[in-house]
Amino acid sequence: MPRKRSRLIAVAVAAAAVPLAFAGxxxxxxxxxxxxxxxxxxxxxxxxDATTLLGDLDGDGHADKIVNPGHSGTAMTVQWGSxxxxxxxxxxxxxxxxxxxAEIATAAVADFQNDGTLDLVVNLVEPSPGDDSExxxxxxxxPGPLNRADLSSDNSRHLDIGDRGEAxxxxxxxxxDDEYPDLAILNAAGDGQLDRSVRLTEPGTGPGEFDRExxxxxxxxxxxxxxxxxxxxxxxxxxxxxx
Numbered sequence: 001m002p003r004k005r006s007r008l009i010a011v012a013v014a015a016a017a018v019p020l021a022f023a024g025x026x027x028x029x030x031x032x033x034x035x036x037x038x039x040x041x042x043x044x045x046x047x048x049d050a051t052t053l054l055g056d057l058d059g060d061g062h063a064d065k066i067v068n069p070g071h072s073g074t075a076m077t078v079q080w081g082s083x084x085x086x087x088x089x090x091x092x093x094x095x096x097x098x099x100x101x102a103e104i105a106t107a108a109v110a111d112f113q114n115d116g117t118l119d120l121v122v123n124l125v126e127p128s129p130g131d132d133s134e135x136x137x138x139x140x141x142x143p144g145p146l147n148r149a150d151l152s153s154d155n156s157r158h159l160d161i162g163d164r165g166e167a168x169x170x171x172x173x174x175x176x177d178d179e180y181p182d183l184a185i186l187n188a189a190g191d192g193q194l195d196r197s198v199r200l201t202e203p204g205t206g207p208g209e210f211d212r213e214x215x216x217x218x219x220x221x222x223x224x225x226x227x228x229x230x231x232x233x234x235x236x237x238x239x240x241x242x243x
Contacts, residue, residue, distance in 0.1 A: 057080075124139070
């Protein structure tokens, strides 16, 4: 059964330049609070702009930069942060997770467990050349901290988003007023049909499995000429601008 939720209205927020954003991110760790409070503040995710999230992905206590052009999860990059506030060169998530040449890699990053460390959902699939959909080669929820080399996690688990069609996009969504990010999946179900499938997140577990009632309440059906609407403001529901 899906949890009862009320819808939120997205509020537009002003974007901050990345250098200033990182300074603000670090400023959260200063002040008169105790050491534990300082640590929590210094790793709290924040938005540098609408498609750029700063937060600790590898668990080293420094802000990393995650850029998600178009919000679709298909061209995401990561830049690893250092103690001096600088960032590494850009790394393609597709390459880090080992996507093969013909595969589509989709990814979503958020603090799904609300524990201060960012997590990853990743799906790898080679699209079908015909009308039938293919099963994903890999579809996982990877709680942070993540390994820099390949974005692996010690606590990865299978997700069923790749079992019910080809996931063409993964987006962060908010289907209620709680503090746990949800998933919206643009799913190619075969025969030219598309749907917006959803996975609700429960405390301490990360994104859940397919639920018929949740799909009927929050999902949407469409086709190539008129695809279902997808959220573009998921991060804004959960993370404030860096300042």
